[in-house]
Amino acid sequence: xxxxxxxxxxxxxxxxxxxxxxxxxxxxxxxxxxxxxxxxxxxxxxxxxxxxxxxxxxxxxxxxxxxxxxxxxxxxxxxxxxxxxxxxxxxxxxxxxxxxxxxxxxxxxxxxxxxxxxxxxxxxxxxxxxxxxxxxxxxxxxxxxxxxxxxxxxxxxxxxxxxxxxxxxxxxxxxxxxxxxxxxxxxxxxxxxxxxxxxxxxxxxxxxxxxxxxxxxxxxxxxxxxxxxxxxxxxxxxxxxxxxxxxxxxxxxxxxxxxxxxxxxxxxxxxxxxxxxxxxxxxxxxxxxxxxxxxxxxxxxxxx
Amino acid sequence: xxxxxxxxxxxxxxxxxxxxxxxxxxxxxxxxxxxxxxxxxxxxxxxxxxxxxxxxxxxxxxxxxxxxxxxxxxxxxxxxxxxxxxxxxxxxxxxxxxxxxxxxxxxxxxxxxxxxxxxxxxxxxxxxxxxxxxxxxxxxxxxxxxxxxxxxxxxxxxxxxxxxxxxxxxxxxxxxxxxxxxxxxxxxxxxxxxxxxxxxxxxxxxxxxxxxxxxxxxxxxxxxxxxxxxxxxxxxxxxxxxxxxxxxxxxxxxxxxxxxxxxx
Ligand SMILES: Nc1ncnc2c1ncn2[C@@H]1O[C@H](COP(=O)(O)OP(=O)(O)O)[C@@H](O)[C@H]1O
Ligand SMILES: [Mg+2]
Numbered sequence: 001x002x003x004x005x006x007x008x009x010x011x012x013x014x015x016x017x018x019x020x021x022x023x024x025x026x027x028x029x030x031x032x033x034x035x036x037x038x039x040x041x042x043x044x045x046x047x048x049x050x051x052x053x054x055x056x057x058x059x060x061x062x063x064x065x066x067x068x069x070x071x072x073x074x075x076x077x078x079x080x081x082x083x084x085x086x087x088x089x090x091x092x093x094x095x096x097x098x099x100x101x102x103x104x105x106x107x108x109x110x111x112x113x114x115x116x117x118x119x120x121x122x123x124x125x126x127x128x129x130x131x132x133x134x135x136x137x138x139x140x141x142x143x144x145x146x147x148x149x150x151x152x153x154x155x156x157x158x159x160x161x162x163x164x165x166x167x168x169x170x171x172x173x174x175x176x177x178x179x180x181x182x183x184x185x186x187x188x189x190x191x192x193x194x195x196x197x198x199x200x201x202x203x204x205x206x207x208x209x210x211x212x213x214x215x216x217x218x219x220x221x222x223x224x225x226x227x228x229x230x231x232x233x234x235x236x237x238x239x240x241x242x243x244x245x246x247x248x249x250x251x252x253x254x255x256x257x258x259x260x261x262x263x264x265x266x267x268x269x270x271x272x273x274x275x276x277x278x279x280x281x282x283x284x285x286x287x288x289x290x291x292x293x294x295x296x297x298x299x300x301x302x303x304x
Numbered sequence: 305x306x307x308x309x310x311x312x313x314x315x316x317x318x319x320x321x322x323x324x325x326x327x328x329x330x331x332x333x334x335x336x337x338x339x340x341x342x343x344x345x346x347x348x349x350x351x352x353x354x355x356x357x358x359x360x361x362x363x364x365x366x367x368x369x370x371x372x373x374x375x376x377x378x379x380x381x382x383x384x385x386x387x388x389x390x391x392x393x394x395x396x397x398x399x400x401x402x403x404x405x406x407x408x409x410x411x412x413x414x415x416x417x418x419x420x421x422x423x424x425x426x427x428x429x430x431x432x433x434x435x436x437x438x439x440x441x442x443x444x445x446x447x448x449x450x451x452x453x454x455x456x457x458x459x460x461x462x463x464x465x466x467x468x469x470x471x472x473x474x475x476x477x478x479x480x481x482x483x484x485x486x487x488x489x490x491x492x493x494x495x496x497x498x499x500x501x502x503x504x505x506x507x508x509x510x511x512x513x514x515x516x517x518x519x520x521x522x523x524x525x526x527x528x529x530x531x532x533x534x535x536x537x538x539x540x541x542x543x544x545x546x547x548x549x550x551x552x553x554x555x556x557x558x559x560x561x562x563x564x565x566x567x568x
Contacts, residue, residue, distance in 0.1 A: 014568070051407060053406060054568055072411070073315070074409075076407065076409045077409045081407040083400070083403065085400055085403075086400070087403050088404075089404065090399050091399075092328060100323070100324050100327055101408065103324075104321075104409065104410055105409065
């Protein structure tokens with residue numbers, strides 16, 4: 001059983017809103033799988049179906065070999081969930097938050113004590129064991145949420161926007177800990193609207209928008225397939241593009257966003273073009289990234 | 305329809321939910337115990353002896369004797385409604401506590417049941433404590449006149465379950481904290497005044513007495529009164545069954561409304 005999650009023709013409607021529109025994907029065991037898309041794309045709706053929090057409108061969803069429609073308790077005992085919104089228990093201090101949560105999984109007292117100590121240690125929260133929740137920083141709360149999701153040793157960890165709202169340093173700490181989990185063989189599914197996060201963490205991603213999958217591959221493959229190695233970014237160039245096109249003996253693809261024009265072509269061709277651009281048009285030849293993929297796929301920026 | 309017909313999915317997890325509430329209670333207990341502990345003393349002394357000096361009853365009882373069964377119905381009712389009304393509303397709508405618990409193997413029915421069992425526990429502790437206070441003061445109050453009084457603990461369990469279910473059903477419907485004004489002013493307070501716990505209602509117009517009969521609180525007061533005085537009557541069977549029927553009905557309603565509230 002090397003498939004951790006399999007979704008076929010999965011849809012979720014809220015009244016007239018189609019949040020998830022007939023998508024297919026599967027997550028392999030041991031990989032970190034990313035759902036990448038802008039706000040409102042349908043990432044959380046997909047996640048909430050996987051975690052048995054939200055019934056499917058149609059399609060089939062198998063998690064850990066079990067059907068989400070009728071094996072919810074069993075599925076929930078095999079997965080750990082880090083929700084998009086902080087829902088730590090405000091009535092209990094740090095350590096007790098974990099102890100009480102571990103009890104919901106039916107773990108015995110000794111095991112609970114051991115697991116809680118371990119998780120506090122790993123997530124560097126031991127010295128805050130008795131602090132009230134409201135006294136923790138955003139990064140600490142996020143780490144506590146991840147620690148909480150791992151108490152029962154789940155084989156699949158599901159994270160909805162794990163670093164949203166964190167400062168860069170706190171983000172890097174979370175990333176580090178997630179990479180460590182990948183090393184330990186924990187399957188991860190995460191959603192994000194940060195390109196760099198998907199590139200940093202995910203083995204494979206699906207790009208979704210308006211509930212549909214636009215592309216599905218390894219991050220580097222996606223970049224190669226939709227953009228190439230490099231991108232030439234030119235400031236205030238929208239009027240010059242026609243002239244440029246006529247002066248070239250090869251075709252180019254480009255996209256204009258406000259005052260910025262992105263040109264996509266092979267590396268040699270990009271060099272040729274860059275030689276033709278006037279210095280007054282500030283231009284910048286840079287490595288292609290997932291953001292470019294998203295722009296190519298949708299014609300709009302991911303993070304507005 | 306689906307919501308109503310599906311088999312309630314209840315497991316040991318409801319106990320874990322109950323334990324969570326117990327743990328939180330033990331935490332706040334340290335800071336709030338003085339207030340919780342003093343309340344019945346103050347009420348019994350102020351109402352029983354203070355107000356009681358100005359009240360003469362046809363039956364010839366002391367006012368505190370008349371009041372005692374009502375206190376052991378009303379205060380537990382408030383405890384249950386507070387836990388499962390405001391408390392549950394905050395856990396559902398503000399703190400995401402339910403959402404977090406739902407991510408574990410616990411089901412919606414487990415959470416609802418755990419909450420109701422905790423409300424029941426609070427109500428029972430509350431009634432038991434008032435009974436103990438009355439026993440301590442019994443030399444002056446003469447309120448406890450029969451060993452059957454221990455049965456009040458069971459009445460408290462039954463009505464605790466009932467009022468917890470009502471409150472949690474309401475918490476599932478409420479969209480804002482201010483909606484609890486309706487629960488309090490339209491349901492709880494009328495029940496409070498018509499319960500026959502503060503003043504005998506046989507002076508009220510007949511229609512008011514008829515309405516009062518359907519309100520559950522009056523039956524807990526009647527049961528408590530009979531148990532304190534030790535004169536058990538057949539009426540108690542009617543009181544008991546009416547409480548049980550309303551409790552089961554509202555438990556079912558609470559489960560359905562919570563499913564409706566939490567499944568999106
Ligand atoms: N409970 C809900 N009721 C109605 N519409 C919803 C609900 N949850 C999500 N939506 C809608 O579904 C779409 C997808 O939302 P969501 O899955 O939260 O996106 P994402 O997590 O990618 O930001 C949005 O248009 C959102 O407004
Ligand atoms: Mg989301």
